[in-house]
Amino acid sequence: MVCSMGGFQLMEPVMTNLSVVSRRNVFGTLACGCVAAAGLGSRPARAASPLAKTSLSAEEALAKLKAGNAAFVAGGACIPAGGPVPISTLSAGQAPFAVVLGCSDSRTPPEHVFTTGLGELFIIRVAGNTADTTAIGSIEYAVAVLGAPLVMVMGHSQCGAVEAAGEVISVGTQFPGFIGDMVQPIVPAVLRARRDGHMLLDDAVRANVEDVAAHIARASELVAEAISANKLRVVGGVYNLANGKVDFLA
Numbered sequence: 001m002v003c004s005m006g007g008f009q010l011m012e013p014v015m016t017n018l019s020v021v022s023r024r025n026v027f028g029t030l031a032c033g034c035v036a037a038a039g040l041g042s043r044p045a046r047a048a049s050p051l052a053k054t055s056l057s058a059e060e061a062l063a064k065l066k067a068g069n070a071a072f073v074a075g076g077a078c079i080p081a082g083g084p085v086p087i088s089t090l091s092a093g094q095a096p097f098a099v100v101l102g103c104s105d106s107r108t109p110p111e112h113v114f115t116t117g118l119g120e121l122f123i124i125r126v127a128g129n130t131a132d133t134t135a136i137g138s139i140e141y142a143v144a145v146l147g148a149p150l151v152m153v154m155g156h157s158q159c160g161a162v163e164a165a166g167e168v169i170s171v172g173t174q175f176p177g178f179i180g181d182m183v184q185p186i187v188p189a190v191l192r193a194r195r196d197g198h199m200l201l202d203d204a205v206r207a208n209v210e211d212v213a214a215h216i217a218r219a220s221e222l223v224a225e226a227i228s229a230n231k232l233r234v235v236g237g238v239y240n241l242a243n244g245k246v247d248f249l250a
Contacts, residue, residue, distance in 0.1 A: 051093040053147025058233035061098045061150035062250065068115035069246045087118065096122040098150040099142045101212070103129045108156050108239050113246060122148055128161030129153055130185045131212050131219070140222045149232055151216060151223070154246065155209040156239040162205050165190045202238075209236040209249065
């Protein structure tokens with residue numbers, strides 16, 4: 001039987017000579033590279049690494065992002081690659097304190113924006129910071145296996161992808177290749193902003209961040225369960241290209 005989980009199409013059950021692998025075993029399988037794995041509902045999923053998961057709560061993780069961005073705005077206090085943690089120690093595994101779904105724009109690297117080093121952020125980047133199957137699956141992995149307590153959806157001012165979605169609505173612009181398909185998920189957010197009387201690009205960018213954050217929490221059963229258990233928060237923010245400040249929507 002085929003079942004859906006946060007965009008994944010998984011065959012359930014799958015018979016092996018060891019056990020029946022349910023849809024929730026997929027993360028244990030990803031983590032250890034084997035077929036039979038512990039279910040998240042029955043026993044703890046196998047860790048992706050021997051590292052202990054972050055001890056930060058969602059509130060502490062959000063405060064850390066805010067403090068890091070404040071340091072960035074104050075003086076560009078970017079930690080060099082690797083930061084205070086030797087790169088060799090990170091080869092043992094990862095335990096990020098937050099997931100950041102951001103735009104691919106070259107001017108918005110989350111490591112710099114939040115003054116973080118290697119191993120601290122689990123980053124997914126796509127133009128328009130939308131959440132397709134791949135993005136949501138990556139978020140589920142970071143939350144269910146790596147133990148990240150916070151998901152941050154970060155848009156930015158002057159976003160070309162959001163502007164393109166606005167052009168699709170306003171003048172029927174058709175973009176070449178897969179660009180048109182890429183901006184389609186943003187169109188509802190632009191329409192919503194305009195229905196609310198907000199015609200500026202910044203308003204559409206904010207609406208898109210809000211919609212993506214809501215979509216992640218709604219589309220993923222694993223994310224929804226983590227939120228209900230007070231183990232996860234999904235928040236949004238908009239990075240200002242002009243001054244480096246993130247307007248946290250939480």
